[in-house]
Amino acid sequence: MAKITVYMTGSVAVYKAVEVVRSLQKLNHEVRVVMSDSAQQFVGTATLASLLHTPVLTDIWQNVQAGQVPHIEWADWTELAVVVPASANVIAKMANGLADDTVSTTLLATAAPKLVVPAMNSHMWENPATQRNLQQLQADGVTVLEPATGLLAEGYTGKGRMPEPAVIVEAITTMLTPAKQETIVITAGGTREAIDPVRFIGNRSTGKMGMALANAALKAGYRVHLIVGQVEVAVPKSPHLIVERVETTRDMLTAVERAFTTATGLIMAAAVADYAPAEVATQKLKKQGDAGLTIQLQQNPDILATMGANKRADQWVVGFAAETNDLDTYATRKLMTKQADLIIGNDVTQVGAGFGTDTNIVTLYQNGQAPVRLAPATKAEVAAQIIQFIQQRF
Template sequence: MKGKVILVGVSGGIAAYKAAGLCSALVKEGAVVHVIMTESAMKFITPLTFQSLVKTPVITDIFTEPDPAEISHIALADKADLVVVAPATANMIAKAAHGLGDDMLSTTILATRAPILFAPAMNVNMYNNRVVQENIARLRDRGYLLAEPGEGPLACGYTGKGRLPEPEELVAVIRAIFQQKQDMQGLKVLVTAGGTRERIDPVRYLTNDSSGKMGYALAEAAAQRGAHVTLVSGNTSLNPPPNVKVISVESALQMYDKVMELLPEQDAVIKAAAVADYRPAVSADKKIKKTKDHMTIELVRNPDILAEIGTRKTSKQVIVGFAAETNDVETNAMDKLRRKNADLIVANDVSKEGAGFGVDTNIVSFIRPDQPPRRLPQMRKRDVAEAILDEIVTIRTSKSGMDRS
């Protein structure tokens, strides 16, 4: 952590005193610590306590600007390597979950591009309240990090989950965050995700069961590893990953056009979207009325995005495709690898429990040219994403070695 700039946000809970211990421990680790306190936090502990520990000014008021050359919350947001909100009260969690910015801490959270770690601390019944849990889930969906509260006696007299982790526990969590791989620093990565919608008329369309979860996990993981990520997203209900440029499309043709436009500048392309193979030959501009017992829709082939990428790719670009199969998975995936001129096919049997569409886990095999299949066990999609990115880094290293030779 030596030299890392860590911004500690202290909100108004009895556990605020533990934040002083956290700041002290971070300084001992060599971090440069800045503290923002909410008005409520100052009812529990004074700014002078933190200033004595971190040796930097403690910010408490959004309207106080000590340096006229900069706006404090923007400057702090820009310089931070990590933001830690400890304790994170139910109120501060709700503000962050809904994008509110009405004080120094909440506006800084909105302005920063650094990872943000929330450490909830509150009464056990408050923590278990459905609204609080929904807000915590919203934060997770948006890519924020959460430190699980501990269980035990609480200051309110209750016993249960809601204790702020001890400073040494939070330091361990923070250390792990900084150990996140940065091996894709500066690379440009294009990810496609979600299903496409092929319009029959203004109110009807053909689509598939893709949730977009795998593609979104890949985009988020690549961004956290330092890549400049563009996510071309089809149909999904997921929240955009942090630090990722999201371009929304509806149809296969729209996705094709956008991917081909962006392809030349990419270092890697991960085509995780479930693109419709066919579309209606004619899309009515008005709702088709029910007039007959039978209706025939003529379908035409959509362009094959992965195959087109394979014909256009440069020797340095890494191209990854997915093969969602229900039988002969690895055989079909190997055939797809050759036909599409890809560097890696991620194959899975979508008929298996714990794999496929809509779930948070996946069971995949990596298919590469001239290598035996590498079979992974059932894993969270985020962990699968990390494994895919590891493979991309390996392939890039191999390509660089070939160029030098």
Template sequence: MLKGKKIAVYITGGIAAYKAADLVRRLIKQGAEVRVAMTKAATEFITPYTLQILSKNEVFTNVFEDKDPAEVSHIHLADWSELAVVAPATANVMAKMAHGIADDFVTTTLLATTAPVFIVPAMNTHMLENPATVRNWERLEQDGHFVMEPDTGFLAEGYEGRGRFPEPEAIVEAIQEYLIRQQTDLPLSGKKVVVTAGGTKERIDPVRYITNDSSGKMGYQLAMAARDKGAKVVLISASTQLKHPFGMEVVAVESAQQMSDAVFKEFESADIVIMAAAVSDYTPETQATQKIKKKENQMVISLAKTQDILATMGQQKSHQFLVGFAAETHDVAEYAMGKLEKKNADMIVANDVSKPHAGFNKETNEVTLFSKDTPPIELSVRSKRDIADSIIQEVIQKLSK
């Protein structure tokens, strides 16, 4: 999302200025090209040289210092940028921006900027909640700028309050979500995509359960790939080990029954459903309410079949595009084609989970896409995100037909 994006970062004079170094580093790590401008007050908290080393670009601090006679630096930076990020944004700079005051390099450049402006306030609670700051915040939003809600936490003054600078990772995620929302022509804009992920757990008693090796990584990558194509995503997750992705609704479930309930709650309004979760085929007929104590050398557990969620959706679908997964250890193509027919799915993503570079708990995968109207498509070993992007792209192509 940020790869190749030209981002101007404007650092103003608050104690949180030191965190801007991490923000710049994270933006660059996401593939952005970053240039930095600082107010004079900001240079009291962190040196321009630090930002110069991180960004590998000259840092602008003086509106009257044009290194290239052929360019007016503040206009050139304003024209160059595809996104302006003001972080941290002090009450002073927010007031200047709201009223069109341009008295230093940062505010002069921002006044000339036509690209989207993303503002991250950071200040003392009382300054943030002062009626003047509240009015300025509202005015900035009325002018079309995005103002990120600051965190509530321990402030530099030594007490808890609203106004803390968000963690740089959260800012990068918010920027990405903002940019996605700015694009209304993405291929899945207006579409609702439901993705399931992880391995369900079927309780035997309060401390034991039946499950499988699914980590949920493939499902999470599919959810993020759909989000980045503009979709409204609902991720139904049986995984508790993975961080929730930004920009989507995440529904936590545990059992196959909970997974089924969550899926069918979203099914009617969904355009695409991707069943990447490894749903348990069987569940204990009875679940003990207390831990079962060891008594005999053997214990027999009676199991009952769980609902086949994909097959039920295949019977009920009206407009939904259904994608199922087939995790096999042998005869992959045969089982996948059989599943495609029996479940009435539109696509089956099949893989051999016995391979060392594919399947459960791996960072890479190797899959084959089976559809009724096209020959199988083989996706060789690559990252799960690359696999997810290819699957989503294939779904988009089929929907366009």
């Protein structure tokens, strides 16, 4: 188990951080706590000290007379630093290398991986300065767990609410999971094909299934190269994750071909546009009276078929078949024509399946094997079963 130092800073959400500490203890991690002066206005040190059976660090001058330098000793002891809740103030200090209190000084001395869990008012979260500081932290290799949208302490709804303790503990567990040497390329979301500078051809994909697969692969210890089109859900955060954003199907093909050269497998969960306008107007198209508009389309490259045909003997390719009828027929045909190793089929007309839902109903198709039908479940649960199936199969 790991040695984890939890840094609590000034936010009313600090009471939730106590539950995070308790959950980490139940997982047999060794936990220490550092608290800012502001954090102590919400939760007293006695609460944490009684849980930890060890003093809480609140002053860099503690034990100095005994010959100890506490902030350096704690920094060297730490295997993972978790800042929860992370106020806008401590985020700014970390981003700019300031060390003017116990929390910021100890963090600056810490070489271990860091997870920052912001919690603040939505206006503070959206402030350009805060966003610049977060970008700097990520550039410095710090993992940032995005806040949730919900009821804030001020009484209105907005983004900035601290994620629930279970979500935070799950993120910590993912960070502590040793990454396998294998990398999986996963595509998610929909691609867009421009008609003119304003309009495009797209689809209803939200990216939920692709993100669930990325999360499941990370939890299983894989490194993930996530290639993202248009999505309506948050992208995972992990030191074992590379995120690449694309717009068109051709952009996605280029990104997949490049990433797949050093990967073990590919999961094509993206809903790519099969066709694109043959010509893209350079200016917004105007109405021509009552006349209709005709757009000449050309077929896009088939990413799944391209990768299936070009994969090495030590690589595998998984595709999706979202159908409205005759699922078994079309999914089996796709398995053969795309030279895929596995096709995940779903009938998007079923209640509880398809675009935008939080649940899914899928069937797994392999060459020479009977279809494996998974029970209806959340997309996160389905993704975990798919990754487990891939581990066993490949």
